[in-house]
Amino acid sequence: MKLERLISIIYKLLNNEVLSASALAEEYGVSQRTIYRDIDVICAAGIPVVSYQGTKGGYGIMDGYKMDRSLLGSYDVSSLITVLHSMSTVFEDERVLETIERLQTIEPGSQTQSLSMDIGSRWIDTGTLRILRQAIKRSRVIRYDYINAKNERSARLLEPARLMYKYGNWYVAGWCRSRREVREFRVSRMANVEETDETFAQRHVVEEGGGYARDDAGDTEPVEVVMKVAGSALARAMDQFSSAEKHFNKDGSLTLKLPVDRPHEAQWLWAVLLSFGDSMELVEPVELRDVVRSMLESTLRLYTEK
Missing domain, CATH: 3.30.70.240 (Alpha-Beta Plaits)
Incomplete structure (x- = not known):
């Protein structure tokens, strides 16, 4: 159906920087001419699609475009605001607060919130989380002391790639220079965490969901x-x-x-x-x-x- 294809194309453009007409045509099984007409219809609907020229050209959404409220339901917006509020309490990120303000223009907060969450913890030093997040953004090596499950203390150097909140605890995953592999470390067991001046290349990818060995993980059946x-x-x-x-x-x-x-x-x-x-x-x-x-x-x- 044309309407379903148009909606799908809109979301793809919102979630990608640039998509070529040929790639869209191949995915939906239509001609490039049909894609051109679809883009015209999307533009006529008020969504600012921009055309980029060159070998890597195609179509994208204008930078800074505010999503119309018709693209997200009130439940979607409310849930996003709730999650972002929780993040902002942990990381004090001004950009998160700006995102919340933009979302609130889509769906004013006049209705009663049915969801509340707090991903912070009084047992976790939020300052450490901010150091880790900043090091990830800057591609900086971090230095810290770590206590494993055997109560052994060791000095570590890590090329951090991702912060994860799971099982009610914070973890950081990255390339451990001691073990020479991607590993997960529980943040609550890290001490004296500091960001060094040494940078590293982003070559160690941490997949969604993790699944990497933890420094304190067991190797036998439970x-x-x-x-x-x-x-x-x-x-x-x-x-x-x-x-x-x-x-x-x-x-x-x-x-x-x-x-x-x-x-x-x-x-x-x-x-x-x-x-x-x-x-x-x-x-x-x-x-x-x-x-x-x-x-x-x-x-x-x-x-x-x-």
Whole structure:
């Protein structure tokens, strides 16, 4: 259908710098003459399409063009504003605020917002995030100290490529000069982060979704850990283990099942278990109960020995 093709071409032009008539004709299975007529119709609708000459010429949207509100629904605009507001609180980016202002001209904020989010965290130094983002923009090497899952501290040099917020935490991915490969590092475990004067070529691409090895990632199959939570600690357990498989028992307790990489070395797991006191019991694997018992006995000695 012509209308569907016109709408599709508009979005392609909005998302690309320049597209040639031949490429558009081939994609939609029409002649270049038809594409020329489509461009005329789009221009007549008030969308400023610009023609570029030369071997890499084609069509594009005029720089600084403000998208008409008919191209985005109120839900789209509202969601974009919400996400950008959250970004602006973390990075204090004036350009983000300018984008928000432009979006608000498309859809005035008179309606009630149904979505709110905060991607910042009181446990994360937002100053570090800003340093990392600036280094990525400038293609500058960063220097920092890193603490891995084994509590080993090492000095690192990284060619940062992308900041990522996932699993409720911030990560930075880039070319690690120590490991000689693209890796991910958890920002909360980075200390003394500074941008150096050394620049690097943007040759190490980090794909969308990542999937690269983390410096603290395990190399074995996860082990299922089963925990039983007393009724007096249900809310806290739900907060702490939101991704675990849950089963509510008749006595009011809760059974949690969670896959854990190298549970014998998972210090975070032991810390959480001990923090629940007698409100949480490790059920399986059975051999790990001895580890918990040993830790409790060691802790008790701190308060009984003089």
